[in-house]
Amino acid sequence: MKTTSNPQDTLAESLNGIYLVDAGAGTGKTHTIIRRYQNIIESGVSPADILLITFTRNAADQLKESAMVNISEKVNITEILEAPILNFHALCARILKNSGSKSAKYLGIDEEVTSNFTIIENFGFENEVFRKFFLMFKNKTYDKYEEIYLGLNNKHEAVLRIIKFLATRGIFPTKDGWFNEAGNLFNGRMEDYNLRFDELNEPAFVKNDKSGTKEKQNDFYKKIRDAASRSFYLSFDINSLLTENRVNPEYKEEIFNDDTQSLLIEFTRDIYWSYIEFMLKKNYLNFEFIVMLAFLTLYYDEKVRNHYQYEYSMVDEFQDTDEIQFQLLMLMIKDSGGKANLAVVGDWKQGIFGFRNTTIENIMEFENRLKKYKGLLNKDKSRITYDVDNVNKISFEYNYRSSQTILNFSKETLKTEAKKDEQADFETTEQRFGQILKARRELDDLTDIQFYQSEESEKAEIDIVFRKISELINEKKYVCREFDKEGKVKDERPLRYSDICVLSRTNNFCLKLQKEGLQRNIPVNFGGWLELFSSDQAILVLAWLRLMMNENNAEALVPILEKEEYNFPEIRKIISGLKDKATLFTNIPEDIIKFRNRLCGIKENLLRVTETILNRYGFNNNVSSALLNEIDGWIKTDLISLGELIRLIDSSKKDTYEIDINRTREAVITQTVHSAKGLEYPVIILSNMNQSLFPNTRSNTNEIFYLPVPGLRFRKKFETKDDYSLICNNWKSDVLIKMFKPDNYDEERRLLYVAVTRAKQYLYFTSFRPSQFFKHLAELTGKEPIKDFQYEVVAKKKKIINLTETVPAPQLIKPSPEFHSVHDLMNEKITGASDISEAKAVYRASTEAMDHGVMIHQLAHRLANKVKVDSDNEEIKKLKKFISKLRANKLRTEVDFLYPKDDKVIRGTIDLIAFYDDRIEVIDYKTDRNKKYLEKYKIQVGIYKDVIKNIYKDKAVTGKIYFIGLDEVLSV
DNA sequence: TAACGGAAAATTTTT
DNA sequence: TTTTCCGTTA
Numbered sequence: 001m002k003t004t005s006n007p008q009d010t011l012a013e014s015l016n017g018i019y020l021v022d023a024g025a026g027t028g029k030t031h032t033i034i035r036r037y038q039n040i041i042e043s044g045v046s047p048a049d050i051l052l053i054t055f056t057r058n059a060a061d062q063l064k065e066s067a068m069v070n071i072s073e074k075v076n077i078t079e080i081l082e083a084p085i086l087n088f089h090a091l092c093a094r095i096l097k098n099s100g101s102k103s104a105k106y107l108g109i110d111e112e113v114t115s116n117f118t119i120i121e122n123f124g125f126e127n128e129v130f131r132k133f134f135l136m137f138k139n140k141t142y143d144k145y146e147e148i149y150l151g152l153n154n155k156h157e158a159v160l161r162i163i164k165f166l167a168t169r170g171i172f173p174t175k176d177g178w179f180n181e182a183g184n185l186f187n188g189r190m191e192d193y194n195l196r197f198d199e200l201n202e203p204a205f206v207k208n209d210k211s212g213t214k215e216k217q218n219d220f221y222k223k224i225r226d227a228a229s230r231s232f233y234l235s236f237d238i239n240s241l242l243t244e245n246r247v248n249p250e251y252k253e254e255i256f257n258d259d260t261q262s263l264l265i266e267f268t269r270d271i272y273w274s275y276i277e278f279m280l281k282k283n284y285l286n287f288e289f290i291v292m293l294a295f296l297t298l299y300y301d302e303k304v305r306n307h308y309q310y311e312y313s314m315v316d317e318f319q320d321t322d323e324i325q326f327q328l329l330m331l332m333i334k335d336s337g338g339k340a341n342l343a344v345v346g347d348w349k350q351g352i353f354g355f356r357n358t359t360i361e362n363i364m365e366f367e368n369r370l371k372k373y374k375g376l377l378n379k380d381k382s383r384i385t386y387d388v389d390n391v392n393k394i395s396f397e398y399n400y401r402s403s404q405t406i407l408n409f410s411k412e413t414l415k416t417e418a419k420k421d422e423q424a425d426f427e428t429t430e431q432r433f434g435q436i437l438k439a440r441r442e443l444d445d446l447t448d449i450q451f452y453q454s455e456e457s458e459k460a461e462i463d464i465v466f467r468k469i470s471e472l473i474n475e476k477k478y479v480c481r482e483f484d485k486e487g488k489v490k491d492e493r494p495l496r497y498s499d500i501c502v503l504s505r506t507n508n509f510c511l512k513l514q515k516e517g518l519q520r521n522i523p524v525n526f527g528g529w530l531e532l533f534s535s536d537q538a539i540l541v542l543a544w545l546r547l548m549m550n551e552n553n554a555e556a557l558v559p560i561l562e563k564e565e566y567n568f569p570e571i572r573k574i575i576s577g578l579k580d581k582a583t584l585f586t587n588i589p590e591d592i593i594k595f596r597n598r599l600c601g602i603k604e605n606l607l608r609v610t611e612t613i614l615n616r617y618g619f620n621n622n623v624s625s626a627l628l629n630e631i632d633g634w635i636k637t638d639l640i641s642l643g644e645l646i647r648l649i650d651s652s653k654k655d656t657y658e659i660d661i662n663r664t665r666e667a668v669i670t671q672t673v674h675s676a677k678g679l680e681y682p683v684i685i686l687s688n689m690n691q692s693l694f695p696n697t698r699s700n701t702n703e704i705f706y707l708p709v710p711g712l713r714f715r716k717k718f719e720t721k722d723d724y725s726l727i728c729n730n731w732k733s734d735v736l737i738k739m740f741k742p743d744n745y746d747e748e749r750r751l752l753y754v755a756v757t758r759a760k761q762y763l764y765f766t767s768f769r770p771s772q773f774f775k776h777l778a779e780l781t782g783k784e785p786i787k788d789f790q791y792e793v794v795a796k797k798k799k800i801i802n803l804t805e806t807v808p809a810p811q812l813i814k815p816s817p818e819f820h821s822v823h824d825l826m827n828e829k830i831t832g833a834s835d836i837s838e839a840k841a842v843y844r845a846s847t848e849a850m851d852h853g854v855m856i857h858q859l860a861h862r863l864a865n866k867v868k869v870d871s872d873n874e875e876i877k878k879l880k881k882f883i884s885k886l887r888a889n890k891l892r893t894e895v896d897f898l899y900p901k902d903d904k905v906i907r908g909t910i911d912l913i914a915f916y917d918d919r920i921e922v923i924d925y926k927t928d929r930n931k932k933y934l935e936k937y938k939i940q941v942g943i944y945k946d947v948i949k950n951i952y953k954d955k956a957v958t959g960k961i962y963f964i965g966l967d968e969v970l971s972v
Numbered sequence: 973t974a975a976c977g978g979a980a981a982a983t984t985t986t987t
Numbered sequence: 988t989t990t991t992c993c994g995t996t997a
Contacts, residue, residue, distance in 0.1 A: 353986080
């Protein structure tokens with residue numbers, strides 16, 4: 001009998017049944033999966049019956065490649081090539097294309113899923129698509145969901161985010177309810193709430209020498225007190241929640257019961273459902289909907305389900321799956337005589353994609369979830385027939401990457417305090433962690449862990465990083481030891497640049513390192529993703545496009561003039577001289593006007609426009625071609641106008657793209673911890689361990705959020721009291737967030753674990769403003785941070801040999817100066833209405849005006865360019881007539897202005913300016929059907945007049961308000 | 973030592 | 988907008 005002392009062997013050789021495999025960092029996971037795959041084939045199973053799922057395309061390709069090496073004689077290569085070795089989304093897309101054309105009907109949607117749908121990959125793009133849909137939907141349903149729209153204040157992105165979130169949780173809308181009655185989840189669980197409330201609100205005591213113990217403020221009280229001092233709720237005094245040292249229990253019930261919740265649930269269902277329908281009509285799908293529709297197909301269509309069921313299934317990186325993917329997987333497992341053959345392999349300690357809705361509970365609660373989902377999937381009909389009670393657990397014990405010193409150290413990372421005196425359950429963590437992996441590589445004579453603290457500036461920290469790199473490269477004591485497959489020492493050699501990886505929590509720091517490396521002649525490659533539309537190339541493209549739209553756009557001129565190397569006083573002069581452009585003279589350099597005119601001449605071809613702009617500056621590298629590529633993609637869809645392109649670039653600034661700006665062969669690599677997952681290096685320098693960066697403290701709560709205990713909630717509320725009304729936070733939601741939103745520090749700690757376990761031999765930490773992680777980790781391991789590290793930064797060789805020319809790192813966008821809108825200035829949020837209905841009416845008028853403004857903007861632009869406007873819309877006809885009757889010398893529409901006042905810059909847009917011989921007239925359109933709020937509008941136009949008066953000091957300035965609906969003009 | 977409040981600084985990425 | 992750090996006060 002063969003003894004299998006090694007758990008890796010156990011997995012590779014046990015083929016039948018359900019296996020949950022805890023495969024820590026560097027335990028040879030992929031290798032074992034391939035061995036197991038080959039063993040299954042050896043046992044006579046066809047590759048077509050073995051499902052192998054990973055999370056990324058790359059990983060799937062690699063697995064497929066490895067599977068073809070040492071292939072069994074029983075199969076041929078073509079069989080492997082066609083085998084289902086892929087990632088979740090590719091699998092779902094395949095199901096949809098082959099068998100999913102009717103899948104939307106399960107939600108009560110008539111639209112078909114065509115086989116040539118376009119997948120929207122880019123959030124910025126989808127957000128734009130969604131914006132258009134949202135405005136349409138809002139118009140149609142305003143009266144029904146007025147409460148929501150008033151609170152939402154056109155923040156459509158919040159709605160899109162909650163839709164995508166719900167889809168990954170397996171919560172889908174149907175025409176008149178929710179799939180699998182998931183809507184029941186939304187009302188929350190009051191009993192759990194009550195328990196939590198009591199638990200949080202238990203009295204806390206402090207020991208006192210004189211009188212024994214004394215009650216002090218409990219943590220719940222402190223949180224509310226904090227909110228009370230910083231938040232403002234118009235119709236509720238949150239101080240009333242505070243009794244002595246505790247939260248007033250009289251409010252217990254009231255906090256949970258929110259009478260707008262049911263409307264929010266219905267709104268969410270309605271817009272979610274309609275959006276799916278809208279996307280299908282446009283032949284679009286996003287990744288969430290692909291999985292959703294594939295799941296529904298398998299769920300409802302027995303034939304298709306049987307077709308896609310596999311005898312053997314394996315999933316790699318199981319900690320990166322979300323809830324719906326787990327369920328989808330269960331539907332694809334074939335019942336083999338009442339048993340399932342499934343192996344999921346992963347490591348909860350490396351679950352770092354929570355923001356993408358992946359959940360490590362899929363591993364930690366694996367057995368429970370199997371049972372729970374089996375029940376869910378069998379709710380109305382038997383779908384899962386195999387037994388899920390018997391789960392075999394395997395834990396890999398050996399590590400083939402790091403020194404034992406580093407492995408021992410890695411355990412500390414999960415017990416590191418993220419903030420001072422953090423109360424976290426580190427005991428449970430300790431238990432879960434289990435045994436420390438045993439090193440199978442003899443490296444402990446060549447290993448080191450140190451902490452370096454620089455002076456308090458980012459530049460000083462970057463200095464330290466480069467000093468350390470120089471030391472590592474030039475000092476003989478640092479040696480890289482390499483091993484062969486059997487674990488025998490193959491080579492010992494000095495360190496090379498490419499042995500070193502500088503990790504950071506943020507992309508930004510990596511980019512700075514890369515740039516600095518160029519200046520110091522130390523080769524550094526950036527291995528992360530780029531905010532393409534925040535690069536200086538994109539900023540210039542956007543600036544020129546804006547200038548094409550409006551030649552007096554100061555915001556557009558600034559980056560252009562900066563690039564032409566005008567200094568600040570000169571730029572200010574030119575911008576303040578924009579007034580003359582409207583008449584005869586201008587300070588704008590002639591060259592810029594000429595180039596703008598040239599661009600306007602080819603504006604029918606926006607791709608050429610972009611190309612021309614990039615050529616002007618000689619931009620010709622990976623960044624510029626990525627820009628052209630992406631814009632080309634947009635133009636080929638239906639979003640083609642200049643205005644829309646500008647909007648799209650604007651909303652894509654935060655989207656990241658994988659762009660290769662690495663051009664040097666032998667270089668230090670710098671990347672984010674997230675992107676380094678799965679990689680290994682002899683040296684890891686974990687940099688930028690600074691306060692508020694790592695651990696990161698930012699936590700955005702969506703305006704609409706879902707948490708299991710409180711259910712679906714809305715953070716905003718349109719509140720009215722006495723003479724005022726404004727959009728406030730919903731105080732009940734705020735309290736519930738404080739009660740139930742989990743700290744995400746556990747995930748930050750796992751990120752720390754991932755970073756540390758990348759290192760084979762040498763591990764260093766750097767910081768200039770030490771975060772709690774840096775401090776506490778040094779403390780836990782008894783290391784004193786080195787504060788006076790010196791080493792001369794020298795490149796190893798004088799000249800770095802590059803494969804091709806070095807591409808400079810793209811500049812990041814500069815922080816823009818503080819701008820204030822006219823609306824800020826008017827303090828528009830506070831209206832002078834005296835009752836709720838009136839206040840709502842004011843608000844409705846102003847938000848409607850916003851929607852309308854989009855239309856008017858385009859229209860005004862077209863009229864100014866004498867483009868024919870086809871519309872039967874009464875208002876547009878009236879507007880046309882109104883404009884033609886003005887008989888001015890010159891008209892300017894949608895004039896953006898920047899107007900310095902005190903220490904602020906006011907930004908605004910004037911609908912229309914008419915120039916006459918003796919005067920200038922400022923005109924503002926209003927779509928209201930009455931003149932109730934005339935006084936308010938007068939203030940607004942008054943500000944516009946001030947602005948214009950200040951620019952044209954020698955001319956009279958008049959103002960008019962044109963109520964389009966009433967067809968009435970009023971002088972102001 | 974508890975309580976308060978001002979200052980400072982703020983993200984990750986795959987499909 | 989939200990959160991932590993940290994100095995001041997009682």
